[in-house]
Amino acid sequence: MKQFLILPFFAVSVMAQVTLDVKVLPRGADVFLDGKKIGSAPVKGYSVKPGAHEIKLEKNGYAPATHEIIVQDAKRLVADFVMNPMYTIKFRAKEKGYAFELNGEHSWRDEKIKLKLEAGAHRLRVYYLDELYDDQVIVADRNAEFIYTRFQPEPGEN
Amino acid sequence: MKNMRVPHTSLLVFSAIFILSGCGYMFAPKYSEPIYTKRAPLISLRYEYQDLHIYAPVQLVNTMPEAYQVYIFDKDNEVDALFAATYMPEEKIEVYLPQNTLSTDKNGNIFVISPQGRDMPDIKIKFTGKRYGDITLPVTKIVKTPAIVEGSVFRRYDDRTLGGIQLVATDSTGRKFYTKSRLDGDYRFELPNEYGYRNDVVVSAGIGSLFPVVVKDAQFNGNFNLKIDFPLGPSKEFVERGNLYIVKNNLTHFRITSSNGSFTPFLLAKNDIVAITEVAGNRLKGLVEIFWSDENGEMINGWVREQDVIYAGNYFMSPQDNLELAKQ
Numbered sequence: 125m126k127q128f129l130i131l132p133f134f135a136v137s138v139m140a141q142v143t144l145d146v147k148v149l150p151r152g153a154d155v156f157l158d159g160k161k162i163g164s165a166p167v168k169g170y171s172v173k174p175g176a177h178e179i180k181l182e183k184n185g186y187a188p189a190t191h192e193i194i195v196q197d198a199k200r201l202v203a204d205f206v207m208n209p210m211y212t213i214k215f216r217a218k219e220k221g222y223a224f225e226l227n228g229e230h231s232w233r234d235e236k237i238k239l240k241l242e243a244g245a246h247r248l249r250v251y252y253l254d255e256l257y258d259d260q261v262i263v264a265d266r267n268a269e270f271i272y273t274r275f276q277p278e279p280g281e282n
Numbered sequence: 283m284k285n286m287r288v289p290h291t292s293l294l295v296f297s298a299i300f301i302l303s304g305c306g307y308m309f310a311p312k313y314s315e316p317i318y319t320k321r322a323p324l325i326s327l328r329y330e331y332q333d334l335h336i337y338a339p340v341q342l343v344n345t346m347p348e349a350y351q352v353y354i355f356d357k358d359n360e361v362d363a364l365f366a367a368t369y370m371p372e373e374k375i376e377v378y379l380p381q382n383t384l385s386t387d388k389n390g391n392i393f394v395i396s397p398q399g400r401d402m403p404d405i406k407i408k409f410t411g412k413r414y415g416d417i418t419l420p421v422t423k424i425v426k427t428p429a430i431v432e433g434s435v436f437r438r439y440d441d442r443t444l445g446g447i448q449l450v451a452t453d454s455t456g457r458k459f460y461t462k463s464r465l466d467g468d469y470r471f472e473l474p475n476e477y478g479y480r481n482d483v484v485v486s487a488g489i490g491s492l493f494p495v496v497v498k499d500a501q502f503n504g505n506f507n508l509k510i511d512f513p514l515g516p517s518k519e520f521v522e523r524g525n526l527y528i529v530k531n532n533l534t535h536f537r538i539t540s541s542n543g544s545f546t547p548f549l550l551a552k553n554d555i556v557a558i559t560e561v562a563g564n565r566l567k568g569l570v571e572i573f574w575s576d577e578n579g580e581m582i583n584g585w586v587r588e589q590d591v592i593y594a595g596n597y598f599m600s601p602q603d604n605l606e607l608a609k610q
Contacts, residue, residue: 140413181323187316189323197382199332199414206324210316230317236310244319 141171143200146179153183153207165205172201179203185210187242208243211264215239218273223251332414334379338393338407339421344428346474347371347397355392356385357408364391384411393419399476401426426475431500431508435463435487438513439521439598443467447514448489451500454482463487478506487512492528492597494553513576515598516555520571520581524557526598527566527591534591536584540565547584555594556586564588 146155148165155167158178162170165181174197181189186207195201215224217235225231226239227246241264250258250272262270338352352375354365364383369375375395384391389408396404405422435447445465451473452458463469469487477483483500493514500508516526534550540562550556550570560567566586573579 187318187323191323191325193327196329197413198329199381200330202328202330204326204328208319208321208323214310226317227319230313230315232313234311237313238310239313240316242316242318242321244321246317246319 140174140197142174142195142198144170144172144195145200145202146170146205147202148181148183148205148207150183150186150207153181153186153205156180156182179205181205181207183207210240210242212267213239213241213264214269216269216271218271218275221253222257222272223254225249225251331381334377334381334383334412334414334417336377336379336393336417336419338375338377338395338419340375340395341421341423342371342474343423343425344472344475345397345399345402345424345426346476347399347402347424348476349398350375351394351396351398352377353394353396354379354384355394357387357390357392360392381414386411386413395422397424400479401475427478427506428472429475429478429502429506429508430470430472431483431485431510432468432470433509433511434467435469435512435514436467437598438515439518441513444493444514447487447491447493447512449485449487449512450489451483451485453477453480475506478502479504485510485512488514488553492553492594494551494555511576516557516571517579520555520557520569520579521599523569523581524559526594527556527558527568527586528594529554529556529586529591531590534586536570536582536586538584540567540585544585547582550586550590555598556591557581558591561588566591 144157144167146165146167148155151165153165155162155165156179157170157172159180172195174195176192176194179191179193186209189205189207191205193203215237220235222235223231223233226248243264245261245263248258248260248262249256252274257274258272336354340350349371350369352365352367352369353363354377355363365377365379367377388410391409391411393407393409394404395407396402402424405424407419407422409417409419411417431451435444435449436442437444443463444467445463447463447469449461449463449469449471450458451471459471459473461469461471471485473483479502481499481501481503483502484497485500486495486497488495491514496512496514498510498512500510502508529550529552532549532552534554535546536548536550537544537546554570556566556568556570558566558568564587566588567583568586569581569583571579571581
């Protein structure tokens with residue numbers, strides 16, 4: 125009788141699976157789902173359970189992207205992403221005494237420096253001898269160089 | 283000369299570009315980390331949902347409901363239908379629902395077919411749902427007692443049974459049912475049960491044959507078994523009155539004298555029979571036979587043009603049932 129009592133009782137619940145397609149611009153970005161790499165974009169036909177998931181994308185030259193999605197119970201979910209590119213921005217100060225601050229959290233005093241900036245708007249503050257000299261929003265949309273001087277450039281001078 | 287080496291052109295070009303273009307940053311420091319905007323990437327999520335397709339085949343035997351009311355219930359709630367619709371009898375009962383509408387529990391759903399009509403109980407089918415895809419329910423068979431019209435088709439002249447005669451039952455909506463008399467002359471219609479309560483059916487016999495078509499009412503009035511016999515063709519008395527001719531076309535004038543333009547009491551129809559008694563040029567005088575009932579009729583005198591009739595010989599008296607002739 126005892127063996128009957130200890131017979132395991134399985135309640136089998138079959139969780140529905142949703143087919144996940146991930147398409148990313150640019151092609152070839154690494155796609156991670158809940159921390160596990162599931163392939164390089166485009167990823168097609170990956171089975172995922174309905175519920176909350178985290179998709180992370182990585183690609184050289186682009187800002188890594190993380191996105192939380194709530195997968196609904198459907199036949200298929202197609203997720204399209206467009207990653208933001210990174211640009212090389214150079215800053216040059218023609219005189220000494222400048223201090224630069226970007227987005228309120230990155231700062232430097234070098235006369236020449238190269239930065240990797242995600243495409244989009246960034247807030248730039250420039251201090252000269254510790255006094256605010258310039259405050260503006262710069263838009264990174266290509267590789268570029270910013271040159272700072274307190275003097276008006278002579279005609280024909282860069 | 284052998285040891286002389288000329289720098290490669292591409293190397294020279296590279297060196298020139300390197301020197302001329304911003305080599306001033308060659309020794310510039312790099313900022314320690316990339317700087318992000320922390321904005322979310324552009325994203326669009328597109329869900330594709332699948333349909334649930336339910337097919338409920340219905341097989342009707344001797345019945346023709348006016349319509350079907352169809353409902354789908356969750357087994358735990360037979361009050362609020364998940365789906366309700368009306369289907370016509372000629373339609374397939376197919377239901378399309380969005381994905382995940384049905385319970386996936388075993389027999390967790392109820393499909394109800396409610397045929398509209400007299401003595402039509404509801405049909406309930408329990409079934410197991412799925413997330414999406416096709417579900418075909420078992421065939422629902424609705425069997426009823428047919429409304430029967432049967433009888434015999436025979437030649438009025440000698441009571442000889444006629445096989446292969448086409449009979450058509452037509453209701454007031456124009457719906458038709460077809461049958462043919464067997465070799466022994468008997469025929470049988472099995473009409474849907476609902477006709478047993480109707481009085482709008484007429485049965486025609488002899489269509490497509492050389493016999494004049496005979497039409498009779500089939501009034502069921504709740505009686506599900508009618509017997510209607512069809513004597514076709516002329517009576518023995520009529521046959522003996524003259525040579526028989528068959529009218530070629532509908533709307534043929536049957537005049538009271540041989541003169542053109544004389545009064546036409548009625549028009550003859552195709553396949554009407556005229557027993558010719560006198561001939562005057564291309565005008566033929568004869569009798570037509572009109573039946574008030576299977577046994578009682580009347581013979582009326584009149585004139586037809588020779589070109590409007592064709593000689594029938596002894597077709598209606600022939601000892602053989604020449605059906606090839608009847609099909610002409």
